[in-house]
Structures are given as C-alpha cells and as structure tokens.
Amino acid sequence: MLNAILADDEPIIIKGLKKLIPWQELGINIIGEAMTGRSLMEQIELFKPDLVITDISMPDGTGIDVIKHVQSLQLRTKIIFISAYQEFSYAKDALAYGAVEYLVKPIEKSLLLEAVQKAITQLQEATEDQTSKGKLAVYEQKDKKTQLEELFDRLTQGDIGPEEANRKLQALGISLNRASFSVFSMELERLQLQDGRWGEHEMRLLLFAVSNLAEELIGYYGSGLVIRKAENLCVIVNHESSCADMKQLASEMRDKMLFYLKVHVTISIGKPVHSLEDIRYAYKSAVDTMARSYFEEAGTVLAWTRHEGNDRLESNVEQAKQAIIQSVIAKDKAHVEVLLSDFFKDVHIHANGSKETAVMAGYSLLIDIVNELAEVGIAINISPEVRKDWLQQMHHCSRFAALTDFLTMQVMGILDQVSGSGGSREAQQMKWIKEYIEEHYKQNITLESIASQVFMNPYYFSSFFKKHMQENFKQYVTNIRMKHAVRLLLNTDLLVYEIAEQVGYQNPRQFSDMFKKCYGKLPHEYKSQTKS
Known part of the structure; x- marks a missing residue:
C-alpha cells in the first residue's frame, strides 16, 4: 500500500477529497491531514509519504515551499497541487519544480483519478531496478x-x-x-x-x-x-x-x-x-x-x-487611470471613452504578454474609481460582493478584447450612476433582445448571432445579458423554449418530435432530456400526469 497526506486550509475540501475517489481500491492509505504549509512539511518529514495532494496557496508555507522541502529531504514523494482559477499561473510554475499535476477547483473526479494514477505510475517506475526489464x-x-x-x-x-x-x-x-x-x-x-x-x-x-x-x-x-x-x-x-x-x-x-x-x-x-x-x-x-x-x-x-520588460511604462498606466477617474467625477462621458482607449493601449504594452498584469491593472482601475468617488462624497451602488465578482469575471475573460469590453461596461455603468442617467439605453436594448428571443426561439439562435444584431462583441454581450437577467443567455433561451413546449404539450395533440421542432430542437432526444432536466419528467410522462 502507498501512503498519502491531504492538505487544504478548508476542512470541507479535505473531506471531499477523501470521498471523491476509491483510495483503498487504488492501494492508497490516507495517513495524515494538514491545514497549513508548516504542518504539512512537518508531517512529510515525519511520515515520508508516497503522495501529497495539497492546495498550492496554504497559510504558513506555499506549495513551492512544500515541494522544495520534499526535494531537500531527497524523498520520492509525489505532489499533486490543487488551486483556484486565479492561481493558474502559479500552479503552472510549480510543475517546473517537479509536481505531478495541478487541478483547478472545483476538483473533477475523473481528473483527480487520472492524476493519482499518474503519480502511482511514476512511483512504480522509480522503485524498479534501473537495469531490469521490469522498468x-x-x-x-x-x-x-x-x-x-x-x-x-x-x-x-x-x-x-x-x-x-x-x-x-x-x-x-x-x-x-x-x-x-x-x-x-x-x-x-x-x-x-x-x-x-x-x-x-x-x-x-x-x-x-x-x-x-x-x-x-x-x-x-x-x-x-x-x-x-x-x-x-x-x-x-x-x-x-x-x-x-x-x-x-x-x-x-x-x-x-x-x-x-x-x-x-x-x-x-x-x-x-x-x-x-x-x-x-x-x-x-x-x-x-x-x-x-x-x-x-x-x-x-x-x-x-525573447522579450524585455516594460516596467518603465507602469507610470503611463497610472497616469491614464487617474485621468479616467477625474473624467468620471466630472461626468465627461465622451472624454472617458477616449481615455479608456488610451488606458487599454498602455496596459497592453505594460503587461508584456502577462494576462495577470492586465487583469490586475483593470481591477485596480475599477476599485480606484469607486474609492475616489467615495472620497469626494459621491455614493454609488456597488456592493462588496459585486467588487469581488469583478475580479473573478475578469480572470474568466479568455482574451484581452473581452477584458476591455467588460471594463468599458463597468466604467460606463458607474458613470451612468454618477450622472443620474444610468440604464435607460441599456433597458431599451434588453427589451429588444427579449422580444427578439420570443419571436425567434424556434430558430437556431446563438449568443453570437444575437450579439451581432445589437453590434456587441460576444464576450461583452454575455456579461451584458447576465448583468440584466441574472442568468446566462443559454439558460434563458432554454427556459423560453420549455415554456412554449409545455403550452404545446398541454393544448395540442402534436407528437413529441413535432413539439421539439416547434421550439427549436432538431434532435427529439435532446429535447426530451432537456425537458426532463427542467421538469423532472419526460414530455409524455408530464402530459399524462397533468391530464390525470
């Protein structure tokens, strides 16, 4: 049997890891748990485990500290890191130090199982005779x-x-x-x-x-x-x-x-x-x-x-940010739009290919705008939860263009609150979008197709829609289609495959599966129960 230690500063994560895969069937005993980096390193030194699965960002000792400690002890211990999305680049760097794998929270069972089996394989190979055919x-x-x-x-x-x-x-x-x-x-x-x-x-x-x-x-x-x-x-x-x-x-x-x-x-x-x-x-x-x-x-x-750094341009980014803040306070919308364009150009150059640098520059812009407005006595409705969500959404932007669209939307939304004109144009756009979906739900409407109708980038449109509807675009369209499916199911004699076509599904099986997901029953079961 192999021995393993699980580590995370959240006990519920450790509990979940213990239940996620069949450790005993894999030939692994869980011999220890740790909630800090120091405690983990002490247990590693004491128990010399074969495998460690740990959060990469632990209090009192990071993942890099742990893996260096393992190397200094010359142990054969294999390490699998788990990390939050925003720690992706940090986790990636850890692989260079010899980690077996990193997994992003929430942990998927199949990925954890694959990583553990990979570690087992490496441990088995490490114990084989270097000259033996058993290698x-x-x-x-x-x-x-x-x-x-x-x-x-x-x-x-x-x-x-x-x-x-x-x-x-x-x-x-x-x-x-x-x-x-x-x-x-x-x-x-x-x-x-x-x-x-x-x-x-x-x-x-x-x-x-x-x-x-x-x-x-x-x-x-x-x-x-x-x-x-x-x-x-x-x-x-x-x-x-x-x-x-x-x-x-x-x-x-x-x-x-x-x-x-x-x-x-x-x-x-x-x-x-x-x-x-x-x-x-x-x-x-x-x-x-x-x-x-x-x-x-x-x-x-x-x-x-080969790229050289651009730290000298950091002051340009800061100056551009301060100019935007002053224009927001002055309610100068036209000037804000121009300054945002300049700010994004400076961030692009300063980031030197680093997504993390670009995201943090954008987040700093939003937070500093809110703080400066508060200092001059202008109150705006931005909750701490919304501020936290800003960072998460920016990390999920897969392209810089999506980040700039998101930042533009947020800054203009703040400016609307400051100027007292917030929301009127956006409300009209959302009214048109909902009417368009209601009229075209039978067709193969996609996020991209509607975004083009309102002249928006798909990434921006996705954030825009969720901001106003509190649900994502795909779920909203599905709900509209299911609403009409129920109407046709209860008020017509159409067959299930005909109803599927009527509400925009070319595949009847896909329609039935989606219907059951929404209502807990297949279409014919739903109809029979309702009539009885």
Whole structure:
C-alpha cells in the first residue's frame, strides 16, 4: 500500500477529497491531514509519504515551499497541487519544480483519478531496478502510441533523463534522428467549446479529430506526436533545423482545423532545441508564448521571441487611470471613452504578454474609481460582493478584447450612476433582445448571432445579458423554449418530435432530456400526469 497526506486550509475540501475517489481500491492509505504549509512539511518529514495532494496557496508555507522541502529531504514523494482559477499561473510554475499535476477547483473526479494514477505510475517506475526489464512493465501493458505519449509527457516535465528516454525509444523501435525538436502549444477557442454545442462526449471526439489531423500534417515535416496537457494540446515535432518550416506547419494546422473541423485553434511555437533533454525548455517556452495569445485574436500563430520588460511604462498606466477617474467625477462621458482607449493601449504594452498584469491593472482601475468617488462624497451602488465578482469575471475573460469590453461596461455603468442617467439605453436594448428571443426561439439562435444584431462583441454581450437577467443567455433561451413546449404539450395533440421542432430542437432526444432536466419528467410522462 502507498501512503498519502491531504492538505487544504478548508476542512470541507479535505473531506471531499477523501470521498471523491476509491483510495483503498487504488492501494492508497490516507495517513495524515494538514491545514497549513508548516504542518504539512512537518508531517512529510515525519511520515515520508508516497503522495501529497495539497492546495498550492496554504497559510504558513506555499506549495513551492512544500515541494522544495520534499526535494531537500531527497524523498520520492509525489505532489499533486490543487488551486483556484486565479492561481493558474502559479500552479503552472510549480510543475517546473517537479509536481505531478495541478487541478483547478472545483476538483473533477475523473481528473483527480487520472492524476493519482499518474503519480502511482511514476512511483512504480522509480522503485524498479534501473537495469531490469521490469522498468518497462508498465509500458508493456499499453499500446505503442500510449507509451510514446507518456514518455514525451514526462520529457516535457523534465522527470526523465535522456539516457532512459533513449532506451525506452529503442525498446519501442522509434528513431528520432533529425536535428531539431520543436514544441507547439495548441489551444481550442474556449467560447466555441462552452456555448452549448459541445458536450463531454463531443469534446473527446473533437480532441481526437484535432490530434489525428495534427499528426497527419506533422508527417510532411518530420515525425512527432500530439499529447494532452490540461485543457490544451501539446505538439512535439522532430524536424530539420528550419524554423520557417515550423511556422508553415503551425499555419497549416490552424487553417485545416478551421476548414475541416470548424474550430479556431491558437498555436504557439516554442524555442527549437536539439536534444531530448531540452524538450522541457521547448515546452516551457511554448507555454510562455501562448500567454501572449491573450492579447491576440483566436486562431493566431505565435512564435517564441525573447522579450524585455516594460516596467518603465507602469507610470503611463497610472497616469491614464487617474485621468479616467477625474473624467468620471466630472461626468465627461465622451472624454472617458477616449481615455479608456488610451488606458487599454498602455496596459497592453505594460503587461508584456502577462494576462495577470492586465487583469490586475483593470481591477485596480475599477476599485480606484469607486474609492475616489467615495472620497469626494459621491455614493454609488456597488456592493462588496459585486467588487469581488469583478475580479473573478475578469480572470474568466479568455482574451484581452473581452477584458476591455467588460471594463468599458463597468466604467460606463458607474458613470451612468454618477450622472443620474444610468440604464435607460441599456433597458431599451434588453427589451429588444427579449422580444427578439420570443419571436425567434424556434430558430437556431446563438449568443453570437444575437450579439451581432445589437453590434456587441460576444464576450461583452454575455456579461451584458447576465448583468440584466441574472442568468446566462443559454439558460434563458432554454427556459423560453420549455415554456412554449409545455403550452404545446398541454393544448395540442402534436407528437413529441413535432413539439421539439416547434421550439427549436432538431434532435427529439435532446429535447426530451432537456425537458426532463427542467421538469423532472419526460414530455409524455408530464402530459399524462397533468391530464390525470
């Protein structure tokens, strides 16, 4: 049996982790719990556990402190981090120190199980004799492609040496004899994947199709494979030394994904390297380059370049912010719009590819506006809960354009309160939107299609709609359709598939499943019970 310690400053999280997966069936005993970093490190030193699952942001000792402590003790302990969304970049950095995986709260059962099994595999391999055939025992039970994917996944993390990697490649009959290795990070556009068109099964099929198409294209430039990395895909190519070829390959991947699969992908190309040992550096540079995509449109190809800092521009951001605050106090709407545009340009440059820097600059703008208004005696209706929600919503903006739309909406909303003219134009827009949905619910209306009708960016429209309706767009449309479905069910003799078509569902099964989710019964059951 393996021994594990669970750590989180919230006892309910520890309790949930203990119930989430079958620890005993996996051969794991939970031997300790900790609520602070110091307590965790003391228990690690005392019990020398095989596995630790811990929140990355703990009081009295961070996740980085814990993993460094494990390394200083030269223990074989494997660590899985869990983190809040806003700590994503911090958790990502922890992987460079040797963490097995990070998981974002709320923890999904399948992802935790996958991470724990990955740790078990690494622990099993670490205990095998380095010269024994037993080293390949884990791999022998898997097909060749799976073994290769796992090997390169470990190479990107830097937890396998080049000699061992070459032995495994030799055992698999794989020869990588071209001069260079390049690593791409590939991100599927999040809005497309979260607007309701892709369920879990469809997502798996899509990722399978994307991987197959990418691997087919790799064959024209060299050899390689595609592996899954959290929400993104990682493409590894063994090729000759031309970097221009890699840009061409990435562009072909992007274009063919859009043409054949109708999905936008953003691709970042890491710094090319010349050995298996350095693949982890190529991967890290690809991930760092992907961070710059936040400031680009979906479907961009980005190549690694060396960037210098822009700290000297911080004062420009601060000056632009103060100018906006003064114009809000003066109720100068036209000037505020111009100053916001300048502020966003300065933030873009100052952030130097960092989403976190851009988000915090935007959050600082909103908080400072509210505080300055309070100091000059102008009261506005912004609750602490709303202020907290601002930061969360900004972190969820997948592009800088979405962040600027959100900030513009919030600043203009504050300005409306200050000037006493708040809401009249927005109320008219919402009235038109609700009427449009009521008239077109039978059609395939989407968030994007209505956003274009009111000349809004889809990201902005999503926030705008939820702000006024207190529910998201998809749920609102579903409720409208279900309301009309009940009317048709109770007042007509139409069959279920006919009602489905009448309320905008081409798939009767999907309609029935949604109806049951809303009312607890299938359509025919609902009708029978109501008539009886």
